[in-house]
Amino acid sequence: MKPAIRIFVLIAIRSTMKNFFCVILLTIFSFSCKKEDSSDIPNVMVDFTIYITDPQFSALNSVNRWVYVSGGVQGIIIYRHTLDEFFAIERNCSYQPSHGDRVSVDTTNTTFLRDAVCGSKFNMVNGGSVENGPATRPLKRYNATYDGTNAVHVYNY
Numbered sequence: 001m002k003p004a005i006r007i008f009v010l011i012a013i014r015s016t017m018k019n020f021f022c023v024i025l026l027t028i029f030s031f032s033c034k035k036e037d038s039s040d041i042p043n044v045m046v047d048f049t050i051y052i053t054d055p056q057f058s059a060l061n062s063v064n065r066w067v068y069v070s071g072g073v074q075g076i077i078i079y080r081h082t083l084d085e086f087f088a089i090e091r092n093c094s095y096q097p098s099h100g101d102r103v104s105v106d107t108t109n110t111t112f113l114r115d116a117v118c119g120s121k122f123n124m125v126n127g128g129s130v131e132n133g134p135a136t137r138p139l140k141r142y143n144a145t146y147d148g149t150n151a152v153h154v155y156n157y
Contacts, residue, residue: 064110066078105124113128118134
């Protein structure tokens with residue numbers, strides 16, 4: 001092979017290898033630069049029914065009232081939004097959910113949920129939407145159907 005062709009081939013190989021390594025490095029960096037808020041709340045099976053005539057759930061006989069129940073990942077808050085509509089909201093905070101921080105009803109304003117660890121605040125009346133961060137995603141909600149008289153079925157299938 002002539003020296004000029006050999007130099008051209010070597011330059012082409014080096015250029016191709018550089019491009020290949022650049023693509024590899026960009027791929028590695030793009031997967032390693034995740035936001036703090038990127039993981040999801042785990043999916044767990046939720047399927048239960050509560051009866052608002054049961055004394056432990058009697059608060060739900062009035063609109064804008066709530067109760068804590070077990071289930072979900074960190075527990076669930078059932079909130080009576082209207083006479084016919086209930087929200088079932090996961091208590092696992094949506095900011096860094098793998099840390100397992102739990103939201104609670106704000107003692108100064110019971111229409112809000114607050115995570116005491118990260119400071120995020122969520123609007124319960126709007127189904128767990130973010131009011132103040134660092135969280136950027138709403139709280140996870142489960143389906144809640146009301147039979148119109150007594151039973152609230154909470155599920156996620």
